[in-house]
Amino acid sequence: MELDPLTIILEIINFLVLLWILQRFLFKPIRNALARRQEQQAQALQEAESREQKAAELEQRLQTELTQWEQNAARRQQELQTQLQQEKAKILTRVQEAAAAEKTRLESLRQQDAAQLQQQLRQQASATAAQLTATMLRRLAGPELDHALARILLEDLRQLPATELQELKQVAASDHKPLVITVAHSANDGLKQTLEGGLNNLLGPSLQPQYRTDPDLISGLRIKIGSRLLHTNLADELKHFTTESADDAR
Amino acid sequence: MLHWGPVSISRAVLTTWGVMLLLWGMSWWLQGRLRQPDNLWRTLAETLYLMMENAVRDAVPNYYRQVTPFIASLWIFLVLANLLGLVPGLHSPTGDLSVTAALALLVFVAVHWFGIRNRGLKAHLRHYISPSPILLPFHLISEITRTLALAIRLFGNIMSLEMAALLVLLVAGFLVPIPLLMLHIVEALVQAYIFGVLALLYIGSGLETNDTTHSNHQPDGDTQHD
Numbered sequence: 001m002e003l004d005p006l007t008i009i010l011e012i013i014n015f016l017v018l019l020w021i022l023q024r025f026l027f028k029p030i031r032n033a034l035a036r037r038q039e040q041q042a043q044a045l046q047e048a049e050s051r052e053q054k055a056a057e058l059e060q061r062l063q064t065e066l067t068q069w070e071q072n073a074a075r076r077q078q079e080l081q082t083q084l085q086q087e088k089a090k091i092l093t094r095v096q097e098a099a100a101a102e103k104t105r106l107e108s109l110r111q112q113d114a115a116q117l118q119q120q121l122r123q124q125a126s127a128t129a130a131q132l133t134a135t136m137l138r139r140l141a142g143p144e145l146d147h148a149l150a151r152i153l154l155e156d157l158r159q160l161p162a163t164e165l166q167e168l169k170q171v172a173a174s175d176h177k178p179l180v181i182t183v184a185h186s187a188n189d190g191l192k193q194t195l196e197g198g199l200n201n202l203l204g205p206s207l208q209p210q211y212r213t214d215p216d217l218i219s220g221l222r223i224k225i226g227s228r229l230l231h232t233n234l235a236d237e238l239k240h241f242t243t244e245s246a247d248d249a250r
Numbered sequence: 251m252l253h254w255g256p257v258s259i260s261r262a263v264l265t266t267w268g269v270m271l272l273l274w275g276m277s278w279w280l281q282g283r284l285r286q287p288d289n290l291w292r293t294l295a296e297t298l299y300l301m302m303e304n305a306v307r308d309a310v311p312n313y314y315r316q317v318t319p320f321i322a323s324l325w326i327f328l329v330l331a332n333l334l335g336l337v338p339g340l341h342s343p344t345g346d347l348s349v350t351a352a353l354a355l356l357v358f359v360a361v362h363w364f365g366i367r368n369r370g371l372k373a374h375l376r377h378y379i380s381p382s383p384i385l386l387p388f389h390l391i392s393e394i395t396r397t398l399a400l401a402i403r404l405f406g407n408i409m410s411l412e413m414a415a416l417l418v419l420l421v422a423g424f425l426v427p428i429p430l431l432m433l434h435i436v437e438a439l440v441q442a443y444i445f446g447v448l449a450l451l452y453i454g455s456g457l458e459t460n461d462t463t464h465s466n467h468q469p470d471g472d473t474q475h476d
Contacts, residue, residue: 004348007260011343011352014266018273019323024275027319033292119275247413 039044097184126245130238132171137234141219143185145234149220153232154198165202172203179209180224184217184233195221264345271329306449309454313368317453319404320360324353325446328404332438334413335449336431343440345409347401354401358393365456374456400448407441 156163172179181195183189192211199207203225214222220233253259256441283291302322307314328344343349365374378389415430 002347003351004260007263007346007348008257008259008352008355011264011266012356014263014270015353015356017326019319019348020269021270021274022277022323023319025274025281026295027299027322029277029281029284034296037296061318150304155430185333236264 006233018138026145095243122245122248123242127244129245130242134234134238137218137238141184141234142223143188145219146187146193146221147194148182149197149225149232149234150198153223153230154194154202155202156232157198157230168225168228171204171205171228174226179207180212181209182214182217182222182224183213184213184219184221184235186213187211195223252417260346260348261341262313262343263332265340265343266331266349267275269327269334273326273330306450309447309450310457313457315365316367317364317450321446321450321453324449325442328353328445329439329441332408332442333435335408335415335438336434342412344404344441345412347405350401350405353445354397355402357452358397360449361452361456368457373449378458396448396452399444404441404445407437411437454471 080234107173125204157168160168173234181201183191187195192209196207196209199209216235219236220231220235220237222231222233224230251423279294280291283289284294284295299322302325303314303318306318307320310317331349333342333344334340335345343408344353378386410435415434418430
């Protein structure tokens with residue numbers, strides 16, 4: 001409990017020395033370490049801010065590029081859409097034209113087929129009609145009908161123009177071949193007499209006909225004078241009728 | 251006591267030298283750790299230093315750079331000196347009135363040192379007669395009593411703790427004084443803190459008084475550490 005001046009003085013000196021020691025070896029290094037740490041933090045903060053700024057700039061740039069890219073994409077899409085519409089319209093026009101041409105062609109083909117079919121049907125109908133007529137006429141045919149047809153032939157010859165009749169006379173006179181008369185049924189005397197009398201009056205008296213029989217004529221006769229052929233028979237008439245019907249159908 | 255011719259060096263002084271040696275060794279050892287980028291000791295040292303610096307800055311915001319080493323040295327020395335009494339065979343230097351008186355005198359001088367250094371002698375002395383010269387005796391009495399109180403408070407607490415622990419050990423036997431020793435730890439820390447804070451308040455009161463009377467001072471003007 002006593003105050004010792006020496007102790008007081010030494011303690012004062014001790015503390016001042018301690019203060020110097022701590023200041024020199026402890027506080028100063030700690031402050032330096034804190035300063036370094038603060039500097040590092042400031043650098044890190046500055047670097048982070050710099051990076052953040054760069055990131056913001058990059059983001060801005062990317063945003064701008066993205067906007068431009070989107071605008072370009074929209075423009076290109078619009079152009080492509082327009083081109084697509086134009087191409088579509090062209091293709092549609094071509095397809096429509098092709099379809100119209102095809103339709104026309106098919107219509108033509110259909111009409112041709114129809115016409116052909118109609119012609120075939122007409123021909124078949126004509127043939128059938130001719131066949132039916134021939135069948136019916138065969139039943140009606142006979143020497144009498146041959147005789148009647150002979151008279152019709154002679155009557156037609158008489159009504160020929162004079163020039164044609166004269167040419168026919170010259171052919172009959174100049175030709176050395178015999179006059180051939182083909183009859184559907186065997187020619188009887190009456191028929192021969194009628195024919196020879198009529199022909200002699202019209203073409204001249206020197207004619208010597210040869211008679212032949214051809215049942216295919218159905219009824220009637222066919223007269224061959226040189227290169228000329230006169231005929232009045234049902235077979236030729238039916239054939240003529242059928243041919244005309246076919247021509248009409250065309 | 252160490253007798254060196256006519257000079258007798260007290261046990262407290264020898265112990266103080268030991269504390270100084272220990273602190274110098276610890277500081278030297280810590281220097282290497284502080285140069286490393288990151289380690290536990292560096293973090294611990296920085297944290298403790300910042301705690302002390304922040305405490306000083308709260309009291310003297312404009313002069314904490316100047317005052318912190320003195321106050322921090324007081325705290326560190328007193329903590330070690332107070333706790334030294336727990337080591338068997340050693341006694342706390344602060345259990346000696348001469349040591350605490352020396353520290354109180356240092357605080358007394360420091361108050362005027364910082365005041366004169368920052369404000370000048372005239373401005374520093376002016377606060378003894380402000381707001382009225384009548385208060386001069388009271389100021390002077392206050393200076394003396396608070397310095398005495400500072401010395402006796404620390405001495406009384408530490409000395410009584412050691413004496414109480416010794417008495418309990420003698421009366422009750424081995425292991426019984428353990429709770430008292432734990433109280434010694436708390437008391438040592440609290441007394442070191444109180445001494446340092448009071449010293450800081452005295453220094454701060456001188457500086458702040460000067461600040462209110464004169465505005466042309468040169469503060470530290472440093473940024474705060476967090």
